[in-house]
Amino acid sequence: MASHSPHALTFQTFLHGVTPDHLQGFFEGWPHPPRPDTHLKILRGSQARALARLPGGQVVGFVTALSDGVLSAYLPLLEVLPEWRGQGVASRLVELVITALGDLYMIDSACDDELVPFYERLGMVRGNAMIRRKDSRQNGR
Numbered sequence: 130m131a132s133h134s135p136h137a138l139t140f141q142t143f144l145h146g147v148t149p150d151h152l153q154g155f156f157e158g159w160p161h162p163p164r165p166d167t168h169l170k171i172l173r174g175s176q177a178r179a180l181a182r183l184p185g186g187q188v189v190g191f192v193t194a195l196s197d198g199v200l201s202a203y204l205p206l207l208e209v210l211p212e213w214r215g216q217g218v219a220s221r222l223v224e225l226v227i228t229a230l231g232d233l234y235m236i237d238s239a240c241d242d243e244l245v246p247f248y249e250r251l252g253m254v255r256g257n258a259m260i261r262r263k264d265s266r267q268n269g270r
């Protein structure tokens with residue numbers, strides 16, 4: 130990639146024109162990551178999402194949101210490709226998807242301790258999260 134400046138990126142909440150080829154390199158460190166075509170299904174199945182894209186269409190960051198459309202929403206997935214981190218890309222994605230969700234009572238996310246300051250800067254507060262994971266379904270297929 131010629132430039133890693135965030136000025137090269139387009140931020141969008143729609144999926145028009147996004148193909149699995151544009152979704153390479155995500156789910157870093159996952160033993161059984163979803164394939165790019167499964168990733169696209171995840172983006173399509175989410176009530177809202179935000180993407181950061183290069184001029185060629187490649188996605189370098191994304192966030193998804195699930196919502197009941199009335200009171201509450203949850204942000205299950207947020208990731209920026211390593212070479213694009215530390216420049217505010219994720220912050221902008223979260224702000225965009227929260228705006229896209231509309232004016233809701235509750236918007237929650239679960240995260241590791243080290244990311245608490247990141248979410249606090251975005252106006253969220255620390256709470257407890259109860260989670261369940263079924264490893265055999267990690268790739269979504």
Ligand SMILES: CC(C)(COP(=O)(O)OP(=O)(O)OC[C@H]1O[C@@H](n2cnc3c(N)ncnc32)[C@H](O)[C@@H]1OP(=O)(O)O)[C@@H](O)C(=O)NCCC(=O)NCCS
Nearest residue numbers: 207208209213214215216217218219220221239240243247
């Ligand atoms: C977390 C993540 C999305 C942040 O993306 P980003 O574009 O770099 O985020 P921003 O530039 O908006 O904010 C960066 C800030 O987040 C915080 N941060 C991000 N990752 C962190 C980590 N692993 N440990 C501690 N702080 C972290 C830091 O305060 C950082 O500020 P700095 O660059 O001045 O140190 C990115 O690191 C990532 O994709 N990580 C792997 C997937 C993941 O953990 N997703 C979150 C699931 S809850």
